[in-house]
Amino acid sequence: MTALMGSTVHELLAQVLARYGSIDVFIARLHVLLDTPTVERPVAVDRFSTLATI
Secondary structure (H helix, E strand, O other), X not given: OOHHHHXXXXXXXXXXXXXXXXXXXXXXXXXXXXXXXOOOOOOOOOOOOOXXXX
């Protein structure tokens, strides 16, 4: 691990701990966000996209 990578990891860890208080709380929050069902939105379809080209 390079010094830069180690520094970045320490900065990230410090930010996570400052915001969430512990790694366990952070991971629990990630699980909640990832386990929430995705809302699917309808896709706009161009009426010309299904026409055959000549």
